[in-house]
Amino acid sequence: MIVGLTGGIGSGKTTVANFFAEFENVIIYNADSEAKKLMNSSLIIKSKIIEEFGEESYQNNQLNRLFIANLVFKDKSKLEALNAIVHPEVKKHFQQFVNQHKNKDYIVYENAILFESKSNLKCDIIISVYAPIKVRIDRTVLRDGSSKTAVENRIKSQWLEDKKLLQSNYVISNFNREDTRSQVIRIHNILTEKIGRI
Incomplete structure (x- = not known):
């Protein structure tokens, strides 16, 4: 079973994914971090990015992230x-990952743009992580050292929160760490019970 995990920037997806990772019968695939690795390692991606955005896209064979x-x-x-x-x-890479981990009860597919990239279509269950917009901006500014304007621009590039929440099977409200962990445990118990019935 593939469980999509999404949420806007600063909502706390990675915190939630780390809680799911504590279960031995679960494995996490972080699409954002895998995409970053592939942008540096895949010759297909590199050549296409340079063709689209120019030679300045890479410095010392590494993606010029700021540019x-x-x-x-x-x-x-x-x-x-x-x-x-x-x-x-990334989709091809994820499929290889799924094939390698068939022994797990379910795979958590963490993706900030799960709906935007239509990756939700590959998922059996979808979980969205929610936090108020001000909290998300404050967290991201603190985490990345970005300006408030830069974070707001990134938020504008993603789907509206309501649109994601309405298409999700479960919503985790991420305000308090222990409460978030309790919500993860509850959902994990429901999912593993569902698998047991299949």
Whole structure:
């Protein structure tokens, strides 16, 4: 079973994923971090990014993140072009990951743009992590050292929260760490019970 885990920037997806990772019968696939690795290791992605955004996209054979971020988070068409290059390769990589971990009860597929990339179509269950917009902005500024404006631009590039929540099977409200852990345990128990019935 594939369980999609999503939520806006700063909502606390990774905190929730780490709680799920504590269960031995579960494994996590973080699409964001795997995409970052692939952008540096995949020759297919590299050549397409350079073709689309120019030679400045890479420095010392590593993705020039600041250059790319400044382009894509101000221009929706450029973000769509980047996603069109990266997402097909991430999807292939994820499928290999699924094949390698058939022994697990379920795989948590953590993806900030689960719906935007249509990756939700691969998922049996979808969980969204929710936190108020002000909390999300404050967390991200603190975590990344970004400006408030930069974070707001990234939020604008993602789906509206309500749209995600309405299409989710479960919503985890991430305000308090222990309460969040309790919600994860409750959902894990429901999911493993469902698997037992199949």
